[in-house]
Amino acid sequence: MNISHQKVDDVNAKINVELTPEDYNPTVDKAIKEQAKKAKLPGFRPGMVPTGHIRRTYGKSILFDEINKLVNDKIAEYIGENKLEVLGQPLPVESDADANYSWDFKDTFAFNYEIGLAPAFETPFSKETAFTAYDIKADDATLAERVKNLRRSYGKMTNPEVSEEGDVLYATLKQEKEEGIEKTTSVRTDIIEDAKVKKSLVGLKKDDTVKIDVKKAFKVADIARILGITEEEATNLDVTKFELSVKNINRLEESDLDQEFFDKLFPAGEVTKEEEFTAKVKEEVENLFKQNSDQKLRNDIYTYGMDKVDVAFPETFLKKWLKATNPNISDEELEEGFADFLSNLKWTIIENRIVTANSLEVKYDEVISLAKERIYAQIKMYNINEEPTDEQLNQFAMQLLQDREQANRLFEEAKALKVFDYLKENVSLNPEEITYVDFEKLEK
Template identity: 35%
Template sequence: MKVELNKIDDLNAELTVQISAEDYNPRIEKTLKEYRKNAQMPGFRKGMVPYGHIKRIYGNGVKAQEIQGLVSESVSEYLKTGEVDILGDPLMNIDKTDKIKGLDNSDDINFVFDLGLRPQFEVKLSKRNKIPYYKIDITKEYINDTVNNIAMRNGTLDDVDEIAESDMIMCSVRQLDSEGKILEDGIVNESTYIRIESIEDAKSKKKFIGKKKDEKVIFNPKKAVKNATEIAAMLKIEKEDAEALDCNFEATIIEIKRLKKAEINTELFDKVYPGKEIKTEEQFKEAIFSEIEKSNHYSHESKFLETATKYLTEKIDPKLPEEFLKRWLVDTEKVAEDKIDEVWDNYRKIFQWRIIVDKIASDNDVKIEENDVMERVKEDQRMAFLRYNITDIPDETLTQMAIKRLSEEENAYGHYFSLAAENKVLELLKEIVNVEETVVPVDDFFNK
């Protein structure tokens, strides 16, 4: 067996694997003998089918199977030598690869694989390189808005007599004909909810304001709400039908509900932060500030990752074997062939960032230990719980969840290994470059 590398240019190469009958015949014979041991055919006892008969029936298929396995092993072993550093996986060059002939043919067979080579480049960074680290400005107004939102979320829905702009109503709706009469076999929903604030059309909204229980309102959902998804939910119809619908409906008011905010008192404090013994509104705001800071830390780090990625990919701009990688993405079914050009720019940035991270890690002898991977999984889990305002999950619980994820989810370890490396490189960057902390309003932060 011979394995030869032919470099086409700095980013592309061909790997040729030449195998002879001496390489594949012993494997074929061994497999056919195994087939014979287990073969059950009419007229023969188990394991007593003549070898020649087995060979005639299964020989060509076994030859193809064993040769493909042998070639795959040879390519894998060659890549482990480290003589070539590739992106993606080897792709067979069908035009240059010999066809596997029948069992009686003992010619040498050449398999040719296209390789995409990892580019060679330097990463030169110093304090002269400036990367902003954006942080959200937690203003008094932001805290007060948060307090108000908490009071709203913990409020009660009370029955009221007359519709106001902030109310929610339950009503029955019936489709009308062109003369304003109930349409026979038309759309009917005996119980649906409408948020008055969701009515975009001012004239339609005005029809509802001031109405009382059992009163009726004539309105056109397409003009009033405009959003086909909301109309479909309101009328219990398909979205496609909602998009085509343009007629009046009669709404009969059944209930009028108004959200009453919870009072800002110790009852609310205990409900939101049980066990913290918060007594005053000022202490409540301090607890909110602390929680927002903790939550924002992940947002700040995520934004820094985004900012650093953009800065370094544009500054270094490592070249890629683009045509090879496009083909690899299609062949591995990650992207449909007719979509590859449309999405390539995003994939290009992902590949560039990945190899920049690897280069910085290699240049600075960054080591990724098993504990780093475990902590990165736990970090993901903390963020997930934080979305539900759950902050007190025991570390032991997070560890057990991380072990379960790494052991059960396919490719999880490799994924989190890469994320752990990324984390370490980002921390290293903060030491190497000039990180400029920049406090911005919350809206500006998410629009950066």
């Protein structure tokens, strides 16, 4: 068997494979014998079908399958041995399909494949590459908002006589037209967008009525939810004026800053004073801000790397490969998503070269730990008081990783984190304190 490759240009090449009968017949003979042992044919006892009969009846299809497997295996070996950084998969040259072979176990076969090669470049990160690492501090307004949310989360529901801003009105909404929509529902005043509408709902008592324009008051999704209609119907409402009649007023009172409240948030007795509570909340908030800071740093590193690596890709080949592997994709869909595909491909190559050059390794335990982190965060999102055990998290993680798609996604995420941790240690980071308000301005 002869295998060779020739470069067409820096990012395109061809692989040529030549097979003689001596290369493929031993493999084909073995496959025919195995088929004879398994075959169940009329007139023959199981396992006693003559190989000659199998060769005459199924020989050409077996020959075709075995040559296909042999060629694919040898090409994969050749790519590995020659350290070719191939993009996608080798594609057979279409003209080879017209080759006139007799398939009589005596042919010499010649196959040609197109391959796309990753462009050559150096990863653009070193100790001379500088980035800003933001140390985000909680300003008074952000801290006050967090304290307020915590107090409301553990507060109690009351039914005051007069409404205030932020209350939830249990009310009937009636559209001002004959046979219009009428719905008794809860109306959150804190989501109202129009200041005049919001003001009109302050100072109301039970059985009071007021007219509001729902299009001014709410987003389309909120209108649909409140009135029990579809978003399309909410968008196309012909009459947007409704009469709102108050049935009840609900108010979530903030919890007192007392020991009972502190013990709901922290281990019993750990926090006993308001100052200690505020310090704990500040610590919690600033720990969350570290995630924002890390994300900003990751984005900056990504942007820098993508800007510095300015290379060409085998675009014609890649489009052909994408069409071959996604036969239902239209030309318009392919063109529409191709720029994003190339961007993802470029960053993947950058990451892979950092991994290879520095012998970074993603271990199975790291993927398990990441899966447990994601599961824990999801559980806490839906039930703040539920604390899953490590055994439960392990069980959930193992179930999640049985899904190949989820396992691959988590592996890629773990690899990205590994690369990010490596880069943080091997570039220059300039620390800078900043308030959360000012940090948010950087993101816009």
